[in-house]
Amino acid sequence: VIPFSLLIKDCKISFMNHKRTAVQLSVDIAKRMKENFGDEIKIEMDTLIAGAILIDIGKLIEYDKVDGKLVTSKAGHLLRHPFSGVSIADRFGLPYEVQHIIAYHAKEGDLAKRSVEAIIVHHADFVSFDPFKV
8 A cells, every 4th residue: 555645654555545635625515615605706616627637746756665565766856746747747648737736735835826726726625634643
């Protein structure tokens, strides 16, 4: 089982469970916002869902297995997963709007202007990450 973070000691939450939760939270938040704000907010659900699914795709490059244990790879030491994730997404021709969500979902995006979809995914991701750091 791949843990969703190497930053959390003895992390028992799997990569897939974190992914699933972040996607579900993103969709739930977007639906609630559309329900409450109606036409005042435009949310591209396909973009939001694709971005939420792919935000951590770069972790597959960021991790390496050494002596049966997951560690940060050489690539992971040099480039965090938002950067490598955008590279993967670009390689496969994914829309820039999805690449934007991948790029700015983590702390690297804190000084950037995030799209509505990226804001939602960013918060959903951290809601399913921060409680496990305490």
